Amino acid sequence: MAATAEKIDKFELDGMDPEKIKEELLSRYPTKVARKRAKQIIINKVEGCEVPVIQSNVRTIPGLMSQRGCCYAGCKGVVLGPTRDIVNITHGPIGCGFYSWLTRRNQTDPSTTPDGHNFMTYCFSTDMQDQEIIFGGEKKLKQAIQEAYDNFKPKAIAVFSTCPVGLIGDDVHSVCREMKDKLGINIFGFSCEGYKGVSQSAGHHIANNQIFKHVIGNDDTVKEGDFKINLLGEYNIGGDAFEIERIFKKCGITQVASFSGNSSIDAFANSHTADLNLIMCHRSINYVAEMMEKKYGLPWIKVNFIGAEATAKSLRKIAAYFEDQKLTDKVEEVIVQEMPQVLKSIAEIKPRTEGKRAMLFVGGSRAHHYQELFKELGMITLSAGYEFGHRDDYEGRKVLPSIKVDADSRNIEELSVKADPEKFNPRKSPENLQKLKEKGLEFSSYEGMMPEMKNGVLVIDDITQYETEKLIELFKPDIFCAGIKEKYTIQKYGIPMKQLHSYDYGGPYAGFKGALNFYKDIDRMVNSRVWGYLKAPWQIKPELAATYAWE
Ligand code: CFM
8 A cells, every 4th residue: 555655856846836837738728628638637646545536548639649559559569469470460451550560679589489480570461452441351351361371371360450440341250250260270350440449558458358258268288387477468578578587487487478578379378277467567458367367266466577676576476476485585586696786787877867857658557667767766757647548557456446437448348257167266265365465465456656656746648749848848857758759859859768668779678687778778868968969940940930932
């Protein structure tokens, strides 16, 4: 439970009053827009276990420039994209497939599966044309599945619907069923049309549902190994999952499946044989964890491998769950081995980074997790927010019962899941679970971002480009974290900008070794003098001037 948070110092806010800053951010909007945005711009105030309500997971107001992506991006790009041996076919115009092709920097190691399949480097698309939009695209989809099968003989093919598919009414699911019967491999489709829901978050949910229905539980082989876990919501951007796997191996923890960084379809099929689910990114995959618990009896705990301290804490949680002295000792031994380098690096870098100020506006989990790494460098998070997080990601899962389900959320199917008559196997007795809870291990729980932030900081949901620029003008932070769409305007303001989606070609940033990489990169960025020399075009010539051609 969060204690009352520390208040942010006035000097850290440049002596500004957070209420005034909020007013300033809203002042240029029309009244109705300002009223809506006011509910998404919140001054943090943690009192005991109370945090303020923040409106989130609602439609972006048309006309405001958002950071968000679409439902298809969340389904195909985020959740299924990192799986190497499924042929992922985009049913739609070529742009959708092309734009989601390798743009997310998730790495994979095909040598770890016997057939060595890796289709991630390909871009499969039905390349819909006017012809299909008018007369239907099912025939072309069948041909595409056949062609992919003939060329690659994959174990599985997945089909992802883009906006026009929903608009013209192609039935991708019946095509998939037909081709599954014909070819004898697992083929399944996703109704993840870009316009569904209000952001990529809808696509996560749709992806979770279909993997759960079509893949998880298909293979009951119990693999060898002790302390079996699945790692959920880690997508191996910049090699993060490799570093986490290294640590697990060193500790003697067996990873059955990862959803879905460095993953394979066979591992998904087998994942219900693990004994514990670990959730990294709560937003994108909590649905799978919840459904697996109901159907197979695997509990889940929240972990975070971003930050060295957070990594150590997460390993200790795993050890506590398995209640095994040998594992506990091993985990402590690994922490003792890994920490000295981390502490050495912090001691060297912190004097240069201490007191510097960061802002993070990223996705649905990193804006929270990366605050850990900044804290380790003595840096202050001045403001943060998610693109598409829900209230539970901000305020903690305790608010779930009070979240109103609106029409956009109702559009996304909620699977009704029951205990499997044969495969349900509660991993711990209720008394045992209770005992572990009393010892401080929390199950099915995520506290969210706000309880860990200082009082007085601004938490902003679905930040707009205008608000981003205003914040930069007001605070001149030492570093701003967001994505590629924001990168260059921010840099033109003379502020170093770190992409926390792709890591700007860097990484890994997870685990112990990842923390070392992050410290180094941040040190280099916030202490580079080059930014101070930069003059944005509008600073040199503040107004655009033009003359009429006929003058
Ligand atoms: Fe989860 Fe992600 Fe994120 Fe996400 Fe994403 Fe991503 Fe992200 Mo970009 S699954 S919510 S939809 S941690 S792609 S790996 S970086 S916005 S903060």
